[in-house]
Amino acid sequence: MISITRDVIDTGAMIEAAKRPGMGALVTFCGVVRDDGGVERMELEAYEDVAVRELEAIRDTAMRDYAIESVDIVHRVGSLLVGETILLVIVGAGHRKEAFAASEYIIDRLKQTVPIWKKEFYREGERWVQGEAPGR
Amino acid sequence: MKVQVKAFARFREALGSDPVVELPEGSAMTALLAALRDRAGGEEGLMFDEAGALRTHVVLMQNGIRVKRDDLDTLVLADGDEVAIFPPVAGG
Numbered sequence: 001m002i003s004i005t006r007d008v009i010d011t012g013a014m015i016e017a018a019k020r021p022g023m024g025a026l027v028t029f030c031g032v033v034r035d036d037g038g039v040e041r042m043e044l045e046a047y048e049d050v051a052v053r054e055l056e057a058i059r060d061t062a063m064r065d066y067a068i069e070s071v072d073i074v075h076r077v078g079s080l081l082v083g084e085t086i087l088l089v090i091v092g093a094g095h096r097k098e099a100f101a102a103s104e105y106i107i108d109r110l111k112q113t114v115p116i117w118k119k120e121f122y123r124e125g126e127r128w129v130q131g132e133a134p135g136r
Numbered sequence: 137m138k139v140q141v142k143a144f145a146r147f148r149e150a151l152g153s154d155p156v157v158e159l160p161e162g163s164a165m166t167a168l169l170a171a172l173r174d175r176a177g178g179e180e181g182l183m184f185d186e187a188g189a190l191r192t193h194v195v196l197m198q199n200g201i202r203v204k205r206d207d208l209d210t211l212v213l214a215d216g217d218e219v220a221i222f223p224p225v226a227g228g
Contacts, residue, residue: 050200087228116227117145128146131224
């Protein structure tokens with residue numbers, strides 16, 4: 001499953017749903033709102049159509065380039081508190097090494113290309129998180 | 137003609153959510169950018185340099201396709217186009 005959601009991400013349920021008989025390994029990356037110097041919450045927004053399309057392209061490339069069986073990516077938008085899950089990536093594979101490698105590829109590319117932004121809110125003040133400059 | 141603008145993050149705060157910009161038929165992307173510069177008021181420095189050129193980190197998309205810098209002057213817009221403008225992405 002590839003999706004952008006405003007709902008709480010149920011990590012356990014998603015991992016169970018991703019399992020297939022041929023998988024010996026499911027590698028999970030879970031991105032979480034961190035209390036970074038007094039952050040209380042975060043607001044995330046997405047250019048949704050383009051973000052979903054890019055997530056699908058990332059999944060398709062990972063499926064082509066690594067010996068894996070499945071890729072699920074769910075990214076949260078809206079207002080999130082410290083400790084809430086922002087992003088869940090699940091890669092299912094026969095064996096762990098390819099699943100780890102594919103997971104790293106997916107999260108690295110996601111951070112560079114998927115149009116999503118986040119703003120941190122502190123007790124006093126707010127700040128947009130600086131993005132990585134995109135390729136031209 | 138009308139062009140639907142989608143601005144995100146701090147650019148959305150400067151330009152407003154989903155503004156529709158009226159332009160003469162056959163206008164180029166540069167005409168839209170000039171309108172956005174005016175619309176941004178005191179915040180145009182987020183997107184444009186002192187000479188009025190788009191800053192290098194700004195991303196533009198026309199109907200979901202990335203616009204190349206070299207095409208800015210020649211790209212002609214059509215009624216109903218969706219143009220997105222945003223800073224470097226920061227998801228994950």
